[in-house]
Amino acid sequence: MTRTVVVDRGIGTTTTRSGRRGEPTRESGVFELSRPDRSISASGVRAGFDDPRAALEQLRSGSVSAVVGALPFRRDRPAALFEPVTMRHHDGSAAVTHAPALPAFTVGNLHDASHLDRVAAGVAVLADASSPLQKVVLARTVELSSEHETHPMAAFAALVAGTPTGNGYCVDLSSAGAEYSGRTLVGSSPEVLIRKSGDVVSCHPLAGSAPRFTDPEQDRSSGRTLTQSSKDLREHAFVVDALRETLAPFCKTLDIPDQPTLTNTPQLWHLGTPISGVLADPSTPSLEMALALHPTPAVCGTPTDVAYSTIEELEGERGFYGGAVGWCDAGGDGEWMVTIRCAEISADRRRITAYGGGGIIAESDPDAELAETVTKLGTVLRALGVSTDV
């Protein structure tokens, strides 16, 4: 799967190293990751990698100086990673100026009842004593279309502005091959898969969700109920257990609180566990750890292989939703966010596919799960000016 792509910046087309000329691309190699304390802005493709192992090898050997991009949900699908031509770090979240205006959208079925059948089918497998499946994350999409183009930076700016933390990302997916040429992933994820700085690593897994409310008392009560929900605590524990098992071999010390704490976005309350550790080998690349940790049961399930096949059967192809978005420099430092609260913008920029899902266990209720996807889809939809109150 190794493919190296060199971009001819002058005329905006992509050529492979073997000399084949690809589809014309616009602004090839856009990568933005906005985080509350430190953001990354990269552009241009010096070398593209659809195989993350090849990117890791070249980072280790020092032949590339940094890698940015997106990992897909399925480990056997092409990644969209690249060594950028320029890469800047800056303090605080991204401040996008002069972003073009967003167009008006026609929105697909926001309350698509077919998700009820999907969840019911998942619950049936989970309740079947002969299946090893304990948790599965099931998701759905909503399609947006417009007569006018959505500029990815306009969507990114709106997503960053839509959260007080300034979380947001925008990734050109062209390095994943012809199928993805010109497509862009945008989103605002609250979930840190792995962050590495020197010998310190941290993660902030989220699992277990409840809606926010405008009424302060109702809002607090929704959060409080979540902290006491045995169903959500169980969903959360699968994720923390998986992270503990994967992180332990990398770490000299690992600090994992016994109980999750409440965290929030403008749309949702979540159960979250702040995990930190000290690496045995401080040169371990953040990309290596992201590949080891992904997919966690926050986006896939337990056990992973059974959850993967259940998702494939009940949902189909997820593309980059449920993957990871991030960066890794030559010293191994970097940060990878779980690719949730996201949407993919088509190459012609007139169609947008937004994604939302949730963890399902045997006790899950299909109606509540459908409502949770609408709330989660609200992160992207509201940023794009689309109401979810219909």
Ligand SMILES: C=C(O[C@@H]1C=C(C(=O)O)C=C[C@H]1O)C(=O)O
């Ligand atoms: C799967 C999504 O979110 C994940 C699933 C959660 C849950 O099941 O409660 C919570 C946070 C995320 O880890 C999504 O936003 O699409």
